[in-house]
Amino acid sequence: MSDRNRALxxxxxxxxxxxxxxxxVAPPRIGGPTKNTAGRDFASYFYAVEAAAQGSDPYDxxxxxxxxxxxxTRDSVHPFFYPPPYLLLMTWALPFDLETGFLLWYWxxxxxxxxxxxxxLYWWRALGDELPVALAACIALMFGxxxxxxxxxxxxxxxxxVIIGLWQDQKERPVVxxxxxxxxxxxxxxxxxxxxxxxxxxxxxxxxxxxxxALGYTLLALPLVDASEQWRxxxxxxxxxxxxxxNGLVIKIEMFGNHSVxxxxxxxxxxxxxxxxxxxxxxxxxxxxGLLGGLGWLLRRAPRDAWALAGQVSAVxxxxxxxxxxxxxxHLIWALPAMALSATAVWKQxxxxxxxxxxxxxxxxxxxPLPNLKQLAVTSAADWPAIAWMLQELKFAGxxxxxAASVRLGR
Numbered sequence: 001m002s003d004r005n006r007a008l009x010x011x012x013x014x015x016x017x018x019x020x021x022x023x024x025v026a027p028p029r030i031g032g033p034t035k036n037t038a039g040r041d042f043a044s045y046f047y048a049v050e051a052a053a054q055g056s057d058p059y060d061x062x063x064x065x066x067x068x069x070x071x072x073t074r075d076s077v078h079p080f081f082y083p084p085p086y087l088l089l090m091t092w093a094l095p096f097d098l099e100t101g102f103l104l105w106y107w108x109x110x111x112x113x114x115x116x117x118x119x120x121l122y123w124w125r126a127l128g129d130e131l132p133v134a135l136a137a138c139i140a141l142m143f144g145x146x147x148x149x150x151x152x153x154x155x156x157x158x159x160x161x162v163i164i165g166l167w168q169d170q171k172e173r174p175v176v177x178x179x180x181x182x183x184x185x186x187x188x189x190x191x192x193x194x195x196x197x198x199x200x201x202x203x204x205x206x207x208x209x210x211x212x213x214a215l216g217y218t219l220l221a222l223p224l225v226d227a228s229e230q231w232r233x234x235x236x237x238x239x240x241x242x243x244x245x246x247n248g249l250v251i252k253i254e255m256f257g258n259h260s261v262x263x264x265x266x267x268x269x270x271x272x273x274x275x276x277x278x279x280x281x282x283x284x285x286x287x288x289x290g291l292l293g294g295l296g297w298l299l300r301r302a303p304r305d306a307w308a309l310a311g312q313v314s315a316v317x318x319x320x321x322x323x324x325x326x327x328x329x330x331h332l333i334w335a336l337p338a339m340a341l342s343a344t345a346v347w348k349q350x351x352x353x354x355x356x357x358x359x360x361x362x363x364x365x366x367x368x369p370l371p372n373l374k375q376l377a378v379t380s381a382a383d384w385p386a387i388a389w390m391l392q393e394l395k396f397a398g399x400x401x402x403x404a405a406s407v408r409l410g411r
Contacts, residue, residue: 006129016136023146024110039102040078041330042152043068046101048080049090052224058087059229059237061248073098079248081241082154084225084233085186085217089157091224102152109149109156113139113333116160120337123167126306130347135340141367142339148330155333158184162191163337166313169198169206178209185210186217189238190320190334193292197316200296242285244275244325253325256374259396260327261287276325288323295319299410307350311409314338318403329370332395338402339363345409358401365398 047067048058056063061079068074093101117139121132139145148155161184169177178198184191198206218230240246244253244262252274253266262276262284271277276284295315303309314337321327321334342359345351351359377391 012133013136016133016140019140020136020145023140024149039098039150039152040074041154042102042105043074043098044078044080045082045086045090045152045154046093046098047077049087049093049224052087052229053091053094057229057232058084058225059233068098071098079246081237081246081249082188083186083218084230085221086154086188087224088217088221089154089187105152106149109153112156112160113145116156116163119160119163119167120340123163123170124306124310124341127310127341127344128348131340131344134343134347135336138336138339138343138363138367142332142336143367143369144329144332145336147370148333151330153330154187155330158188158191159333159336161187162194166194169203170309174203174206175209178206179213181206182210182213183217186214189241190324193316193320193323194313196292196296197299197312200300201302241325242276243281244271246326249326250274251326256377256392257329257370257395258326259321259329259332259393259399260324261291261322262325263327264393264396284325291322292319295407298407301411303410307345307409308411310337310341311406311411314341314406315403315410318399318406321399322403327399329395332366332399335366335399335402338406339366341409342402342405345405350409351405355405359405362398362401365394366402368395370395 044064047064050067051060051063052058058064058080061077064077064080065075068077093105096104117135121135124131161180165177165180165184167177168174168180171177181191181194185195195207195210198210222230244266253263253271253276262280265284265287266276266280269277269280269283271280299312299315303312317334318338321331339362342351342355343363346353346356346359373391373394377388380391381388
């Protein structure tokens with residue numbers, strides 16, 4: 001990179017960091033979790049750990065609702081449907097009220113985003129000086145980043161664990177790497193796809209470390225979530241995820257802002273309520289298995305250089321978004337590695353110039369504020385229903401594009 005281009009890149013990097021900082025601290029971003037708006041995901045974790053600490057069932061939404069009503073904080077709480085060991089992570093919140101806990105969680109997630117970003121940049125530093133600019137720009141402009149903070153999601157913490165874990169394994173520290181990814185799997189189930197990727201590559205020590213950590217963390221959680229409640233999660237709650245039943249979550253699969261493959265299938269073969277139909281579930285399972293099987297076949301060879309490694313990691317990260325029944329706006333932060341990688345690859349001509357336009361449009365779609373996109377779709381629905389549908393699935397198309405770019409680089 002020339003001195004002039006390096007100076008320009010530095011300026012863009014500073015602007016992106018300042019833009020993100022302002023978007024994070026600007027009101028009402030750091031306000032308390034008001035009823036049914038900000039912090040509603042955090043409220044689920046907060047009252048679930050309180051229920052578990054009192055000896056109640058954290059997966060019983062009625063219990064969570066009663067705790068929230070007792071405090072006068074919310075009319076209702078989203079169901080808790082994360083693995084039982086997740087609640088160990090939340091025990092720090094027990095001494096606090098909901099508002100204070102949310103504010104602490106907000107800044108903890110911002111710190112986790114910083115850690116994840118710095119780890120990714122250091123790990124992928126061989127890709128060039130353009131990568132930090134691309135990543136910073138995506139973080140600054142992506143609506144899902146601040147939205148995830150506002151909802152009180154856990155994605156940044158899990159992302160940081162996964163990135164550092166994969167990096168440590170690549171540095172031939174498979175026990176450390178596997179332990180971190182195994183811990184991530186006990187906070188959310190989707191990182192298990194990275195363990196499957198390790199299996200594909202024969203990283204047996206990392207896989208064993210991940211599985212051992214998951215088991216150990218599960219046993220460690222027994223005093224908080226007893227064996228019967230843990231058994232109920234794995235035998236009753238988790239198996240229903242494939243149908244769209246997330247422990248009684250009352251959000252429609254076809255909602256505006258669901259960016260997954262099962263969402264598209266559900267529109268073709270509608271189910272009743274908040275569940276896939278039998279045909280929809282069969283098609284969704286087939287499509288998901290086909291996608292994962294195809295990805296495994298395409299990435300069956302070990303990455304031969306830093307670009308291929310980054311491409312494979314990004315492709316798997318995108319797959320964690322495409323396969324679940326629900327992929328909300330805040331989940332899209334898992335596409336950040338693929339977005340930054342695709343932009344850098346176009347910039348450095350690691351991808352053919354024909355990729356420049358689709359990648360550019362994909363990044364714009366993934367960053368664009370969802371409420372504004374929804375308003376455009378609602379306005380268009382009466383006269384141009386096809387346009388409205390295209391707007392609804394625009395982010396899904398963007399996700400598929402950066403997924404395809406990552407697969408190409410990963411090969």
